Amino acid sequence: MGLFNFNFNFGRKEKRISEIPFEQFEKIKFKARIAVVDDEEVPLIEKLQKDGYNITKYSDIDEIDGFIRKKYNVLVLDIQGVGKNIAGKKEGWGILSYLKNEYPHLVIIVFTGADWSITKVKEIADLADFVIGKDLEYLDFKAKLDAAIKKAFSPKFHFEIERNLIAKEITNAETFNKIKEIVELYGQDKNKTMKKLNKLTDNTKVIESINTYLSIVSNILSLLN
């Protein structure tokens, strides 16, 4: 059934949004677009690519907007030696901070040999979805990457991000729950959802937020076809 869970509501078929089941995830995980940013070679990448993962390796990010336009699902980000041109002394931490504030839907794995100095930048480090040491074994690294892809393909994860934005705009609990219900119930049909939503609220920020969420879900769904 996967993402296509049909629910009967007043005699009509609706496509409810739900998480991707394990079997389907195993098929589509290789479609996830993964970027690895490290100024040094990462021996494990070659093996992961050989295993079918769609990984693009960068030695640095020099132009952040261009990088964003490539719409990666997961970013594996080194800290030391990267981002000097755009983040100065903050290096990778600066990139992490910028990306998580501006593009929170991007799942970021901080990949560092400096995880023992993280206590100094704990607040920024906490923004990362995962923090892993560089000397992780192949199978452990693969497990973390799979978890990150799962997160990137999780409608729930993306909804939680928008939910926080919506909660700031909609203080009425009843309206908030109705929005959530509409999105959950009709989410796979973007036009229908937006029509129903427009009847409920004219708050542009909320509409924009739901629109973003539905576009992300739609992109995930397209991978299943």
Next chain:
Amino acid sequence: MKLSFPSVRIFEKEIIFESGKYCILPKEFTKNSNIKTIEEFYRNILKTKKGCCEPCTGTDPLGFDFIIKDYICYVGIVFIGEKSSKKNTNKKKYPQNKFAETYIIERINEEYDLLNLNKFIPVHVFSQSMHELRGLNSKVSGHIDKLLNFSSDEEWDIQFDKADNSLKKIYVGTRLIKFILDNIRFFNPQNIQNLHIDKTFKFSVHRSLYKIVKIYENDFYEDKSTIEFTGKSYKYLAGEKEYFEILVKAIVENALKFSTDKRIGPRIKIFEEKNKLFIEIASYGRLIPLEEREDIFTRGYRSKIHEHTKGTGMGLFVAKKLAEQFNIEIKYKAEEISDDNTVKLGWNKFILTCNDIFQNGQ
């Protein structure tokens, strides 16, 4: 080592007050009528404030000020400035012990750094070297994983056993270097305090334990005891397995180190009982004395019977801290075999009880 200012510390359960290099310990600390109260007060302070990385100050029942940072606690000081009480008679009595609070804070930080060798090896140089070492180790370990072509956790041991002996050795070398680097990392109390284990991951306890055994079976010692590994479990634990492996490694390494008779190697047993999973790691040798058993998990504690063996006293402390994260209890049990009244020999057993186990897929 005598500290700069009067201090208090606990040594083998005894509480010791000492004069400092720059001023003496006020005699009130050694008065019979005060001893009980003051010992109880500082025992509590040393217990509750141990591990604090920022200096904390306060006033004791004798009216003297104290300052504590992690395990260094200066006592018998009288602070001058805003916080001091004008009525404090100690000021007049001990003019040499009067200091500004900011001055003492600077001194305790300095002394702490000195004791931690920060003044001799600048932290940034040390950290940079460690990062580089770790980075290089990751390159070697990445390449060796590629060569060994591990495809899944389930088949790890089969692939490892089949591998060329030199490849195995390189793999083991990278893992042992990683363990050393992990140890250094956990020397910093903040790295333990801030450790958060992601419970969305899960791993087979048996496989992780078996992997550690394989690593030590293939290490570089010529004259070593053989580990006897028995039992089987298909249970899983939630969390990141690399931390569980550091935990197990610390205890297995101890067991190997303290197996006094190389003909009798450590015995590791894994078994299930009443919805719990048990791991028993036992080594034959001199038993940990009764009076020390309570302290073996304390940071930096070294047993008297092993004082000539290399070690930092951090292994069991780190193991205990990691175990807490997995809701695993660690208990020590001595199984005495011979007793000639001078040397007690037997099995030093560390029993790990895993409470939150589940079947894969649950």
